[in-house]
Amino acid sequence: MEETPMEIGSNKMFGGYNKRYKHYSPTLACAMTFSVFFPPPSSSSSSSQKFPVLYWLSGLTCTDENFIIKSGAQRMAAAKGIALVAPDTSPRGLNVEGESESWDFGVGAGFYLNATTEKWKNWRMYDYIVKELPTLLSENFEQLDTTRASIFGHSMGGHGALTIYLKNLDKYKSVSAFAPIVNPINCPWGQKALSNYLGTNNSVWEEYDATCLISKFNNISAPILIDQGEDDNFLKNQLLPHKFEAACKDASVPLILRMQPGYDHSYYFIASFIDDHISHHANALV
């Protein structure tokens, strides 16, 4: 498997194309798959038009395909002229002992961090998303302008989007999330992942906790958008959006937290509000 992305799928949608690619990732030491939605060229502009990039980080158990199949995001992305990039959620095929025993840890559950424990040393999704993937896109897809980039995600991917944004304000122009894990040091999913990937020194964990990170910032002027379903089964035990809301208030960071009555944790919820999120990012990107 080469590092250069090989096209493994192509479907026209809303005038653009969903394409899937496979490549060898040196960061993760395994083959990885990602999807890109390329919007249609604007009729009013030249063929050299480049599209800004909006990264989508998926939640536990997902691959690069869930968002592409279920979110309906391509309609508005096509209209706004934004490319969508959906990576996978962890290394795969490394055969680390126990990597597939839980749905909330290991394969499909990379938590978008760089693991430091010896056993999980290849779980470096943070570097894959922040460093390897943008370089790969920039070098291989001339129609993408990776200098104009934003990031969003769902659940574990909402955690990834928020933490990556806060640690790289120079690289991403806006952030949003659906039902994100915002305070992983204080929830069971986060504690399981952080202790295994980072070891038992809790102070290190805070580097990957959006609620801890936000307290370091009082210079964020662009509002953070979060939608959260009130009937989400994970709301009270895992997601804890009000912890993040309080931290944003303390740090004077503008947050639009929309509690959505009746909505659950599924892609039906995501699809219902995806247009608002694409528009939120279009304001920063286009």
Added chain:
Amino acid sequence: MEETPMEIGSNKMFGGYNKRYKHYSPTLACAMTFSVFFPPPSSSSSSSQKFPVLYWLSGLTCTDENFIIKSGAQRMAAAKGIALVAPDTSPRGLNVEGESESWDFGVGAGFYLNATTEKWKNWRMYDYIVKELPTLLSENFEQLDTTRASIFGHSMGGHGALTIYLKNLDKYKSVSAFAPIVNPINCPWGQKALSNYLGTNNSVWEEYDATCLISKFNNISAPILIDQGEDDNFLKNQLLPHKFEAACKDASVPLILRMQPGYDHSYYFIASFIDDHISHHANALV
């Protein structure tokens, strides 16, 4: 299993709800599952408002869920105040010998007809869709007005929608299809299904062939809408839209056949044009 539908799933979407139901079908002599999208109540009308019904018939291998998960139809259905009803594609669990040996015949491939051969006598999807299901909906869901109904579908389901519409002009106000099988007596999928389900008397087959049926009508004033991807792998061997186009012309039946360059047979194609189809039906229903 009772004949009264039992709710087995509920997810809020675009202000309405996707709900799944299971019930015993006397027509098919097995348990069946179907999905309904109920749009949100209009804020301007009273709570006694009833929604017209738009039936979606799926293609080979599908269940009631593919359309609900992948089409994105709920956004426009919610806006127009139309309920979407997505049934399954065949009886299941009857354990007829060979029923699961092919992906294009048997389970998942009911072809929306009433079988006459002894072996497949329970394959009566035509009666299930035209008779049992509307009665079931009318008796169990007071928010649905099944007297205002239209029908559409994809591939095998496009065949189902067109034939059922033409045989029941009093029951359905409009029809449309994505990449429909329009001339099954002249394509391999159709010949395999029709010979097994109906026996070898080809004249009976014509009762379930849209291109044959259309020649009997010259009093259809509402246009039939069909979208067809030009890069659909099944276009030339199975779907044959130009046969139907010629028959419509001969019968002076208004047909809007839109050949869509670059699109394939997938739900990405369907999602790209679903809004136009919902609007087409809304003109007849709302």
